Amino acid sequence: MAEQLILEGKSREERYRELYPQLRALLSVETDRIANLANMAAALRQTFGFFWVGFYLVSERELVLGPFQGDIACTRIPYGRGVCGDAWAQGQTLVVPDVESYPGHIACSSLSRSEVVVPIYDRSGEIMGVLDIDSQEVGDFSEELDRPWLELYVGLLAPLFP
Template identity: 45%
Template sequence: MAEAMSTAPQGETRAEAYVRLKKEIASIVAGETSETARFATAACLLAHAFAPRFFWTGFYQVDPDKPGELVVGPYQGTLGCLRIPFGRGVCGAAAETGETQLVPDVHAFPGHIACDSRSQSEIVVPVFRADGSLAAVLDVDSADRDAFDETDRDGLEAICEILLKA
């Protein structure tokens, strides 16, 4: 059964939107055992809540057959890169370090992978399983430079922290 997406209340701040979305995502995925379903839900709700600022929102999952590579998972947006090696580009850096990458200008990021030439800024957040292993990274691109800040970092990290643990 499909869940209805909530709408932002008048005057809601981005920080408040992230709190609302975290609760909404946790509620929808509660009891769901499929990582794919959990990622698809989060990508959909985030993309719709923050469009058009988020023009690509999705997950690159650790490939169980090639543990040093990410493979595209559920996303909303234009065609994504299919595979990204750990350590390459913004997603690969997040996978390799286990740390959020907040990039105000992707053209200044060494080794940036241009999956879509419209991308100007990007934030990538690692997603860990309850056992601490890396499952995926959440990748969000914007066609605007400097589109992401600490509010986005805090909000997306909070969502990713509960995504596989709720």
């Protein structure tokens, strides 16, 4: 795959559908974890225009900032704190329509209004990190559309975490 995306879909669902095979191809030719995480973050931000897209990787009992696209971010997030730490602790994707109403939300940016966080699993089922996406719009993410597509995308990362 060339270093450019080909996206013609107008709706978010069409763009998710078009991006998937391109991401799969892009990730299949590179074995470096950081390079692949960086390209996935860039592809998601470029395709959807999200405010912030990035990864936090497990390091002992914290999530440590990994590759991302967007403004400067929180560097470390404790296990079970904020949306990212809770997604890690609960082992499930969290879709937060309004971060202002989320108990214990960690505000890395006051411009973030909604968030979705997807755990990244290795081949044995252990959580190795999370994909974190923020939007400046309240209610920008849905359980029905964004969650399944983003979980599918994150599934492409399992081979990077043997």
